[in-house]
Amino acid sequence: MKYRNALLIVLLIIVSDQLIKLYIKTHFYYGEEVNVIGHWFRLHFIENEGMAFGMKLGQAVTGKLVLTLFRLIAVVFGFYLLKRIVDKGYGKGAVICGALILAGALGNLIDSMFYGLIFTESSFHLAHYVAWGQGYGKFLQGRVVDMLYFPLIDTKWPSWIPFLGGRDLVFFEPVFNIADAAISVGVLVLVFFQKKLIHKNYAKTTPSTTTIVTEETRY
Numbered sequence: 001m002k003y004r005n006a007l008l009i010v011l012l013i014i015v016s017d018q019l020i021k022l023y024i025k026t027h028f029y030y031g032e033e034v035n036v037i038g039h040w041f042r043l044h045f046i047e048n049e050g051m052a053f054g055m056k057l058g059q060a061v062t063g064k065l066v067l068t069l070f071r072l073i074a075v076v077f078g079f080y081l082l083k084r085i086v087d088k089g090y091g092k093g094a095v096i097c098g099a100l101i102l103a104g105a106l107g108n109l110i111d112s113m114f115y116g117l118i119f120t121e122s123s124f125h126l127a128h129y130v131a132w133g134q135g136y137g138k139f140l141q142g143r144v145v146d147m148l149y150f151p152l153i154d155t156k157w158p159s160w161i162p163f164l165g166g167r168d169l170v171f172f173e174p175v176f177n178i179a180d181a182a183i184s185v186g187v188l189v190l191v192f193f194q195k196k197l198i199h200k201n202y203a204k205t206t207p208s209t210t211t212i213v214t215e216e217t218r219y
Contacts, residue, residue: 001092001095001096003083003087006095006096006099009096009099009103010099010102013103013104014106014179017104017177018110020178021145021177024147025127026127026128026129028045028126029045029122029123029126030047031044031046033045033149040154042149042150043148044146044148044175045122045146045147047122047144047145048146049064049143064141065140065141068112068113071109072109074105075102078098078101078105079102082098082099085098090197091197091198093193094190096186097186097189098186100182100185103179103182104178104181104186106179107177107178107182108179108180111142111143111144111145114139114142115137115144115145116135116138116142118132118135119135119136145177146176147177148175148176148177150172151171152171153170154169154170155169156169157169
């Protein structure tokens with residue numbers, strides 16, 4: 001698989017991720033929810049300052065800056081590593097997984113780097129674009145937009161279960177975005193199918209050697 005094809009995958013995921021984020025950011029109130037398919041697939045607008053699926057690293061500004069800088073370094077290294085994977089002839093599956101992980105990291109990095117500079121706060125009012133640097137945060141301190149919500153099971157624990165009886169039971173509860181999904185798919189496929197994916201496509205050669213045996217070399 002060619003490097004430019006891997007970059008095309010990265011580009012397509014980033015464009016898809018950013019388009020839906022920009023739409024949600026400017027058309028949804030914070031916390032607004034819309035059913036897409038029944039009650040098990042919803043668009044639910046939230047923002048987070050941490051990692052995928054709303055996880056956090058440390059506290060407030062320091063944790064946010066550390067995470068964003070880590071993402072930036074990881075993305076730069078990711079482009080180099082993806083190029084190396086392609087050049088070394090690894091299979092198409094491994095290259096695609098690498099492109100998915102890289103695209104996901106870059107997609108969320110864009111939010112962290114720039115959204116605080118170009119958007120107003122999302123609260124009881126719809127967010128809107130502002131002049132560069134006039135937004136709700138500083139460079140590297142933007143919040144990641146999440147919106148995909150799949151509560152496949154939304155019920156309550158049976159009353160007879162100790163400690164949990166009567167409490168809400170929701171599966172799958174995290175709200176995420178396309179970038180998160182790309183990272184998760186890439187990592188999980190590599191973990192479960194690494195033996196099939198992580199191999200090199202060696203060029204098949206069929207050497208044809210003609211041995212001439214003469215009377216002189218026979219003895």
